[in-house]
Amino acid sequence: MQTRPMSLRRRIEHLVGGMAAVAGVQLLVLGLAVAPPDAVQGQPQRLMYVHVPSAWVAYLAFGTVLVSSVAYLVRRDLAWDRRAQAAAELGVGLTGLAIVLGSLWGRPVWGVWWTWEPRLVTTAVLLLTYVGYLAVRGLSGDAHVNARRAAVVGVAGFVNVPVVHFSVVWWRTLHQPPTLLQAGGDPRIAAVMLAALLTGVVAFTLGALWLYLRRLRALMPLAPREDGEAVPVLEVTVTRGAPR
């Protein structure tokens, strides 16, 4: 089989993956060794450097679902539906990861694995919402029907994201309020700890982007070529006759 020159998409994918790996190593070094333990919380506070990035990149993923869902509803192009699906899968995984990491952090610091307080409950609702989004996709045999229903859930479900973020501000919670993303005031975090946190955000964003690109590639429909190798085809949607 003849090898083809690597496409630009594939090159970008490799580059993003490489950068994610580098940032991941930097995160390990900063988070485990360079950053000091917290004066109040001790060593478990290091989980912040992965727990917070998980949550933030999950929000980013669900924002991508929102944008892609709107784009699908406007253009009826299934490429947007695939982008929404891949983003929702990532968002669900990252939200679940954020909950697990938060629980591991909470047990030694709060004293409990879980409690029914507003931040935790709204995050669980967020997770279930997008699990529902993924479930809705499989109800029909028609790709456009599934895409339309999913897009509606993808747009409506996004309201949960600001609810999760502001839950610690609107209601009384066990979970502490935001340190960085707060309205006004100086952030109260030591510089080296902030550096570790931001490195975590970069590493998780790049890692999620790498997974996203790979997933999109896997979701693309294929057609065989003369030399036997399958290539992705562009989706052409005829709007007349498509369900609205």
Place this chain on the structure above:
Amino acid sequence: MVGGAGTAEAAVRPAHRVVLLAVVAIGVLGLLAASGLGNSLVYYRTPSELAAQPGGSAQRVRLGGLVARGSVRQEGQSVRFVLTDGAADVTVLHRGDPGGVFQEGQGALVEGTYAADGVFRSDVLMVKHDNTYQPPSEVARRSAERGPIPEGSV
């Protein structure tokens, strides 16, 4: 691919997908209901609120406040301390080890009953820490310079 005008819709509706959807919907409703149990979506009461409306001595409530400095005492198997919100204080007698990073100057949430003798007897304690992140050296340095650092609000 030309959009099939609903022709395939009647054909395939996998049962497990419907079940999953129903489970998710029930789960969401159940979570909302569970979180609403107790005092109408208020996760804990403050010492001032408890002082104003003590409620029945058999009623289980959750109280949250700052652990007052110098108030922590060991009493056999229990720990005695004072929770404050700056305006009112409540004495708490907690059965068992506090757990977590329980310490003076940080917040704590306790679950239990508020007896007529003015002592809150709890058996569940959760530590509520603030949203600051500093190394021990920095905290010690600031304490040496100008006394205790401003405590985070509960």
